[in-house]
Each structure stands twice: as C-alpha cells, then as structure tokens.
Amino acid sequence: MYGGDEVSAIVIDVGSYSCKAGYAGDDTPKAVFSSVVGSIEQMGETDEAKADKEADTASDSKNGAKPMDVDKAKTKRKLYVGQELEFRRDHMEVISPMKDGTVTDWDIVDNIWNHAFRQRLLINPEEHPMLIAEPSTNTGQQREKAAELMFEKYKVPALFLAKNAVLTSFASGRATSLVVDSGGGSTVVAAVHDGYVLQKSVATSPIGGEFLTDCMMKSLESKGVVIRPRYSFKKKESPGEYKVVDLDLPNTTESYKLYCMRAIASDIKESVCRVPDTAFDEVAYANVPTTSYELPDGQTIEVGADRFKIPDILFNPSLSQTIPGVDGFADSMSVRGLPRMVIDSVNRCDVDIRKELLSSILLSGGSSSILQLKERLEKEVLEESSGNTRVKVLASGNSVERRFSVWIGGSILASLGSFQQMWFSKAEYEEHGVAYIQRKCP
Amino acid sequence: MANAASGMAVDDDCKIRFLQLKAKRTYRFIVFKIEEKLKQVVVEKLGEPNLTYEDFAASLPANECRYCIYDFDFVTEENCQKSKIFFIAWSPDTAKIRSKMLYASSKDRFKRELDGIQVELQATDPTEMGLDVIRGRAN
Numbered sequence: 001m002y003g004g005d006e007v008s009a010i011v012i013d014v015g016s017y018s019c020k021a022g023y024a025g026d027d028t029p030k031a032v033f034s035s036v037v038g039s040i041e042q043m044g045e046t047d048e049a050k051a052d053k054e055a056d057t058a059s060d061s062k063n064g065a066k067p068m069d070v071d072k073a074k075t076k077r078k079l080y081v082g083q084e085l086e087f088r089r090d091h092m093e094v095i096s097p098m099k100d101g102t103v104t105d106w107d108i109v110d111n112i113w114n115h116a117f118r119q120r121l122l123i124n125p126e127e128h129p130m131l132i133a134e135p136s137t138n139t140g141q142q143r144e145k146a147a148e149l150m151f152e153k154y155k156v157p158a159l160f161l162a163k164n165a166v167l168t169s170f171a172s173g174r175a176t177s178l179v180v181d182s183g184g185g186s187t188v189v190a191a192v193h194d195g196y197v198l199q200k201s202v203a204t205s206p207i208g209g210e211f212l213t214d215c216m217m218k219s220l221e222s223k224g225v226v227i228r229p230r231y232s233f234k235k236k237e238s239p240g241e242y243k244v245v246d247l248d249l250p251n252t253t254e255s256y257k258l259y260c261m262r263a264i265a266s267d268i269k270e271s272v273c274r275v276p277d278t279a280f281d282e283v284a285y286a287n288v289p290t291t292s293y294e295l296p297d298g299q300t301i302e303v304g305a306d307r308f309k310i311p312d313i314l315f316n317p318s319l320s321q322t323i324p325g326v327d328g329f330a331d332s333m334s335v336r337g338l339p340r341m342v343i344d345s346v347n348r349c350d351v352d353i354r355k356e357l358l359s360s361i362l363l364s365g366g367s368s369s370i371l372q373l374k375e376r377l378e379k380e381v382l383e384e385s386s387g388n389t390r391v392k393v394l395a396s397g398n399s400v401e402r403r404f405s406v407w408i409g410g411s412i413l414a415s416l417g418s419f420q421q422m423w424f425s426k427a428e429y430e431e432h433g434v435a436y437i438q439r440k441c442p
Numbered sequence: 443m444a445n446a447a448s449g450m451a452v453d454d455d456c457k458i459r460f461l462q463l464k465a466k467r468t469y470r471f472i473v474f475k476i477e478e479k480l481k482q483v484v485v486e487k488l489g490e491p492n493l494t495y496e497d498f499a500a501s502l503p504a505n506e507c508r509y510c511i512y513d514f515d516f517v518t519e520e521n522c523q524k525s526k527i528f529f530i531a532w533s534p535d536t537a538k539i540r541s542k543m544l545y546a547s548s549k550d551r552f553k554r555e556l557d558g559i560q561v562e563l564q565a566t567d568p569t570e571m572g573l574d575v576i577r578g579r580a581n
Contacts, residue, residue, distance in 0.1 A: 042443060173533030173542030173548045174564055194550045195447060361566070394535075394566070401539065413541040418449040418481040 008366070009414040010123065013133035013164070013407045016098040017184020017209060018257065019368065020407040021116035024131065024414035028400060029407045032173060035184075036259065037108055038080035038092040041330035085259075087233040090251035094259040101135050101186040101204055109151060117154070125150075129158035129412040133406045136165045136179075136190040136197045137204060140438055147437040150427045158423035160414070161441040163197050165190040167409030168364045171401075172394060176353065177360040178346060180338070180377070181406075182367035184209045187228055187338065189345045190275040191357055196442070203345045205335055207317055209269075209367040210262070216273075216310050216323040217265035220301065228297045229260035235298075244297050272303050273311045274371035274396075277379075280312035309372050314338050315380065332371050339380035347395060358385060363395035364405040422433050451482040452549035452555045459485050460556045463513055466529060467491060471498045472522060474509040474552075476544055483509070483552050495573050507545040508532045511559070516580050526580045530560040533567050 009024040014035055022029035080092065099106035117125045130150055134143065143161055150156045165179040169192040178201075181188045186208045191201035217227065233251070236243045272291045282305070290302040313320045315337045320326050330336045336344070346357050361373055361381065378393040385391060396402045413419055424440040451467055456474055463469045471489040476482075486508070487501050489516065498512055512528045533542050561579045565571035 044518065049480070051497065170543050170546040171539055173531075173537065173546050173566060174530070176564060194553075225450075231527075240456045338471065356564070388531075408539060409543055412540050413547060416448050416544065416547075417478065420449070422447065422449045 007128055009129040009131055011131045011410040011414055015183050019112050024411050026411055028174050031116055034212045036094050036096045039077045040092050040094050042076040069119045078431050081110045081111050094255040105139050117122045125154035125156050130156045130159045133164050133167055134412050136163050136202050137288040143437055144434045148434050152276045160423055162410055164406045165192050165197050168362055168405045171409035172362050176356055176358050178357040179362050181276045181365040183365040189341045191349050193353055196348055198365050201345045201348045204342045212310050213266040213269055215313055215320050215323055215326055217270045217304055219306050219323045222324040225301050227261045227264050229257055234299055272307050275311040275373045276308040280309050294365050339384055344379050351441050359390045359392045361393045364402055366403050368395055368402050369399045447551055448547035452552055453484045455485050456483055457555055458578050463573055464558045470513055471509045473501055502532050505536045507541045514576055526560045529562045530571050531564040533566055554562050
C-alpha cells in the first residue's frame, strides 16, 4: 500500500500521435507534444562495445541504448524529442515508437518519458507516483516492460497502469460502454463492462487521423497542389508584398519532409473537413462549394469534394483506394468501416449486455472532433443493428475533453483520496516482482 | 478488483438499509452519495414504501451523480404481483467530469456490497431511467 497523497501524482499518456503528460488533479495535461522523435545516427561510433559502455555510463540518458534492450542493434543515435523536432537538422530521420497502436521501440518511449518529466514538467520521477494510460490492446509482456522501466530506471515510488478505454468510459460516468477511440495512428473499439475491458471485443483498424491526413495530402498532390514545408522557404518582405524564396537543403531526410508536410495537411484537414450525412458519392459531391485555405507559403488552395471524401474514409475505407498514391492495406480484410467495427465488437460480447453497449457508444480521441462524426455514426449503427434497439452515440460537447478524455480520466482517478491505497508501490514491486502488476492493475 | 477502481469504501449503513429494503420492504427507494472527504459511500435519502416513482425521480439532483436502489412493484401478464430491485447509476451529462469519474470508478465495488440487486441501469438523462424503461427491464 502506498499512502502518499501529499505529493501529486503524474499522469502520462503516450499515444501514437501525441504524448500527454501532467499533474493529477489538473483539468488538462500541462505538456502535449509529438510522439514521433527525430533521430540522427552518430557517425564514427562503429565500435559496438565502446558505444555500449558509453551509453551505460553516460549521465545524459538521451544517448539511448540501455542494457535492457538486448533485442535491438546498438547503433548509437541522438534523439530529438518535443520542440527539438521543430528545427530542421541535416540527416535527421523522423521515427515513431509505435506501430498499430502498440509500442515497438521502448528506447524512444523512454526518451519521451524522460523529456516529459525533466524538460516539460520539471519534476523528479523518484518523488511522484505515476499513472500510465495504456492501449487496450497491450499485452502482459508490454505492461511488465513498462513497469520495469518505471521502477528500475525512474525509481518511481508507486505506479498504476490503467486502460485507455476504461478511463474514457469512467470519465463519461459509465462503467459499461462501448468506447470508440479514434486516435492518430489507429482506431480502437473496445467494450468496457463494470470497469473491465472485454478483451475479445477489442477491434482495431489502422485508419486514424494520420491516415486521413495522408489521404488528404495525396489527394491534393494528385490535383497539382504543391505543399511546401515551412523550413524549405524564406519569406522576404519587399515593398507591400512578401516574396517567397526557396532554400536548398539537400541533406534533409525524406521522413522529415513528410513530417512537415503532414503537419500542414493535418491542419487543412482539421480546418475544412466534415463527415457527409450519407455515404460519399463522387458524382453527387462534384459540384459542392469549395472552401479556401491559405498554405504557409502564401498560395491559396480550394478544397471541394475532398472536404467530405476524406472523413468518409472512416466509414468506407475502400474509398481511399480511389486516391492516387495511397497504398493499399496489407490485409484488406481486416480493415472495416467504423459502423461495421462497432457492430462486430458488440456482437462478440455477451448477448445480455449488447443493448446496454449500443445505448452508450462513446466517441473519443483526436479524430472524434471531425464535424458530424457523431451523428453519422449513430445513424449508420442504427441502420445496421437489428430491430428497435436504442442506439446512442455520446461525445463530450467540449473538444478538449474529447481529445484528452483518457488523460483527464487518469488525472481524476489518480487525485482521488481513496485511490491512494490502490497504487502498485515500490515496496510491493521489490517483494513480489514485476509480474505482480497484472494482479494490481488487471 | 476492477481495473482502475477508485478504492472507495462503503458505509455499513448502506448495507443495513439495503437489507431492510430487501427483506422487510421498509423503503421504496434509497439514494446513495459519495462523500469524497470520508472516502466512502453513504446513504443520502430514504423513501417510504408509499412513495411513487415520481417521488423517487424527483429526489435525484439534476446536475450531480448518485447511486440508487428502487423497489419496483408490477403485475405480470399472468396477473401476478411481483417486485424487482433495481440498481440505478445516475450520472447526468451535466454533472462535473470529476463526479462522473468518481461514481463510475466506485460503482463495481459498491454494487458487490449489495447482494440481491436484480436489474441494473445506467442513466445519463431522465429518459434512460423512465418508468417505461424500468417496466421493460423488469419483464
């Protein structure tokens, strides 16, 4: 038992798109930054043994390779996290710690945590209990890995792992619900019953905000629009007008260029897109009024049918294949539209709770902020579900609450006086070992 | 222990009152609230057996969460007098997010303390716990 409620806990949620970190009890996370990091391979450090030794002894933990990561080739690299990524650097690649919603590179996650604690929140992790929000799809092995890293490296006094879907569900006042979390890298549908995620109901799809952003970008490119990343030009003021001068930066990596272009495409998406009321139809939408958007370099583009077509991909993934340059899905069978995922997920649950799940479908995640998503989902699920079932899709009216519902849920939970006895404490870790996390935080 | 449970304790009075409702039918309904400072769930209101559903619905605050037990009397199609004990988690949309979180994360533990609940409902607006819904679930 850990009874220290005098220091506030830290809540951290590393998503595939952004990392949210802050103090328990706050309304919103103090630090929100990109989950992808910049990486530069260090030259001249070919001697592996030497690199290892250096990484072990280096007090600057940014140097990466830790003794725990035996599975990874120990190339020495320097990682740039958070705002450091905003500056263009020669040869800097942009890499992500996650793939399909789960962590694949713990070294990067470690760096992200470190950045959050020491650069953003300016705290010493040894003094604060930590509540980590984890994807509903996390395996036991990944949970143990996270716990081990937290206790061994950061020496946290206490830890708790809570599942994203459960936190979202609780934050909306429901212990039983169907959580539709449409984030950056993926969309996850999970049924929560009495505070437990029903594992067999969890459905994932690679279609999230980033996929839509890519579709937007490819579609604009196919129409001849050139999105110029902000770093690639300079604005010069000549009397009355700005002149744009291209810069020649040959050592910029493709992945960094893509990262910067995505940031722009993502803003276009957020500014102009809305979900159509019915399935998108190329002919019917051919003449919709366009909306203009000004790119960073000053050119103005007109977005027409794409305003509706791009968000409709959430409902009808095969639509993305009509956009030139968009890759097909590796496993096209597993990629389903949102309403289909919801119905399939509900049908995998016990028949007694299906009604209740359908009447409390919760929308969360960044992509849930797209206009009209809630209404369209409710309509389509109603059409696909049998009989006179009551279907209700709920989403917080406040877009901040929607986007950060997982973090906010964690923040409240960790700040409750009664919760302080629930932590997995350092003493318990030392006595029972890391596997005990599965009992403390099932 | 549910994943991410709040660890909220339950006042013994809750269990006693519930047993009285169940065994002796001394109450029509019971409304419970969470006292965050005391870290426990306590009894807030007790409804006399002669009170109606309307009295019960009126006793719930519009902007705050509560748990309630309601003893529902009805007549089956075979003309048989029956009753069922409902557990209702009242969590209005307009409630503060902190209060929603508190009640949702404490519910599982609290429910386990009350042995004999027959039907469970969660409601975020009055229509979700209307008399028609209750009647529908009772059969």
